[in-house]
Amino acid sequence: MGTRSLTHVIDESEFHEEPQHLLTFYTQYDGYPEGVGTDLAKFAMSGDLVNGYGLGEQERRQFNGAGCFAAALIANQKQGVGNVYLQAPVLPGDPGGWQEYEYKIRVVGLESGKSFIMEVSEGAGNSEDPIFVGTPEEFMEWVKTHPFGSLEGE
Numbered sequence: 001m002g003t004r005s006l007t008h009v010i011d012e013s014e015f016h017e018e019p020q021h022l023l024t025f026y027t028q029y030d031g032y033p034e035g036v037g038t039d040l041a042k043f044a045m046s047g048d049l050v051n052g053y054g055l056g057e058q059e060r061r062q063f064n065g066a067g068c069f070a071a072a073l074i075a076n077q078k079q080g081v082g083n084v085y086l087q088a089p090v091l092p093g094d095p096g097g098w099q100e101y102e103y104k105i106r107v108v109g110l111e112s113g114k115s116f117i118m119e120v121s122e123g124a125g126n127s128e129d130p131i132f133v134g135t136p137e138e139f140m141e142w143v144k145t146h147p148f149g150s151l152e153g154e
Contacts, residue, residue, distance in 0.1 A: 002029025005036050005101040008089065009073065011066035012108045019106075023070040024089045028082065031101045032148045033132075033139075037120060040103055041136035041143075043076050044069075049107065049115035066107035073105075099123075104130075 005027045011020040027036050047061030049069065063069035078084045104119040118139050120132040132142050 003031040003035070003101070004028060004099045005031025005103060006087075006097065006099045007036065007040065007103040007105065009066065009070040010104060010106050012106050013066055014109055015065070020066070021089050022066055023074070024087050025074065025077070026085045026087050026099070027077070028085075031099065033101065033120060033143045033146070034148060037101070037103060037118075037139065038143060039077070040073075040105060041118060041139045043073060044105060044116040044118070044136040045140075047072075049110055051110055069107060 007023075007025050007027065008021065009023040011022055030036055047063050047069075049066075050062045050064055053062050053064050061072075063072060074084075074086070100123065102121040102123075106117040106119070107115065108117055109115060114135065116136055118132065118134065118136055119130040120139070121130045132139060132146075134142065
């Protein structure tokens, strides 16, 4: 049996007056923080959020805004049939979920090193009471000191 998770990408950048929910996807297995959580953090850290881009070669991956980041994230996560599925957004506090972990990636702006904020919650309907909130870099440090035991048992 897998460790299920939901991931949301929310655009909170200066280009919108209100947060824009761009994407929700369900992951069937490896949803614990050392699995999906680490994958999400590494992906967010792998590039720079930009507003416009050049056509020449870049030293690092670039995400031309939150929508580009969300599309690239799905392209990165989807590795074949099954496991990763797009779905309609689940409203905060919705008790109907079945996920063990819920991740929010908030795209908050273009400032280097502070473009993304991750939130991690345990269980369905607990997204208002996260167990972690911080940058992807801070998440990578946090997950080292908060073992969930899933790597050995899955």
